[in-house]
Amino acid sequence: MSILVVGSVFFDSIETPHGKVDRALGGAATYFSVAASFFAPVRMVATVGEDFPSEEMDFLKKRGIDVSGVQVRPGRTGFWAGRYHEDMNQRDTLDLQLNVFADFRPQLPASHRDAHYVFLANIDPKLQAMVLDQLAAPGVVGCDTMNHWITGSRAELEKLLKRIGILVINDEEARLLSGERNVVRAARRLLAMGPERVLIKRGEYGVIQFSANSVFAVPAFPLEEVFDPTGAGDVFAGGFMGELARSGDTSEAGLRRAIVYGSVMASFVVEDFGMARLRRLSDDDIQHRYRQFVSLTDIDGS
């Protein structure tokens, strides 16, 4: 089945201790869509400016991404520039130009209203709710958010959490949203706010998933070099939701496999700048690393 995602498309100028890149294709919806496209057809809902290059639009289409929900509007595509510290968990924003993204109002083509698998990438919770309002019967709904909305739009966010099934956030956001420092207590508090599952991304330490009666933890793939962590969380979500849409299996086992596929995808994207590694990724690469994850985590294995 296909998967619908709403979120941002940006150009990113990124500097890390390993180098830099100028105006690389980025944004949560883009990273998510490209990752998910390795698993299932994707419908992307976003906005770009008139400056958006046709080659990049062609790249998305060639990956099986339906861009009929991408509004091309007068003005420029959003732009972000950032610099990562030696400790790449820290970064500074050097420039942020929202451009056409500033007044993005998601409008779904009629053809998209039957979406069953939905991911609300990190945007204003009001816009995330607008997307749900336009859907006939959303089935599996994942959602991301960030500190900005947790502190600035808490009421809207809490309303939204009652309408979604799977919350995908990082550990810092989980603490801020729950008011709990301990990850188990944070997750319990978040589950009580609505979602059936909470996936907490812990960067180089992997992902931990909580539901009412299960916990699953998977480490990140141990890499010798992380060149650029930009987009890793969105790519994780793309691999995760993409695999769910591909398999249709939302049992505990299906969710666990999807979390590993998300982790696999995230482990690739950080190996090069921006989207570069995903542009040359093969299905064989994905299956090979999935097996490495099994070996990495198998208590009885070798």
Add this chain to the structure above:
Amino acid sequence: MSILVVGSVFFDSIETPHGKVDRALGGAATYFSVAASFFAPVRMVATVGEDFPSEEMDFLKKRGIDVSGVQVRPGRTGFWAGRYHEDMNQRDTLDLQLNVFADFRPQLPASHRDAHYVFLANIDPKLQAMVLDQLAAPGVVGCDTMNHWITGSRAELEKLLKRIGILVINDEEARLLSGERNVVRAARRLLAMGPERVLIKRGEYGVIQFSANSVFAVPAFPLEEVFDPTGAGDVFAGGFMGELARSGDTSEAGLRRAIVYGSVMASFVVEDFGMARLRRLSDDDIQHRYRQFVSLTDIDGS
């Protein structure tokens, strides 16, 4: 088979955000021995003062720990007082009195010289080497260390690393000893220094093991409360080496199971102050939590 450990015995006064305890039995050799004693007979090499209570000596003996290598010397047992921050990865030392530990020189009883499984807990690498010098044919040798020796006694430590099989250290120590920030590069560098395996303890994120041709990562058990992290690393090592000595299985699979047993033991000790949780721990508790670890990490499970 039995296991020989050399290290410190202290009394600890500990304050955490959850409460405090005065003069609780502690020290790396003690935590290690008590944890390992759930798996195999333990021979403990250490020193205590004349003030060491006979009830505590009886507690060790009742756990099957051979204390014939524990020297009782004129003076007082070592004492440490510390306070943990809200973030319990941070702690301040409030008081440190080495007492009889200051001039500890490990002397093994003749009966101990045949030891095959050996753990050199965190003490001066010169003393760790003295223990190896007294052994006829040490087989499986594990070793811990700390920042103090890495910066102050690097030459002795590097000499020692060529004589041991399994290095068990935390992530901060791994970075300091290797000069590498990235955990994979740090581990590769440490393997090149001598040991066949490097186990890196990552606190609440678990443990990652590296050998020349395998990597294994296991998360820590997700707990709602950590009351007191004191001794968790030593208890991990005790469960790990204890299970190796019990099973005699040093294959990759045997080592992985031992790492999980170490993680199981560490998850218990932090549930109460000092050694309190281990004093009331049962074999059933251990087996139950081992199964929880399997469920926590099983990609195909539920």
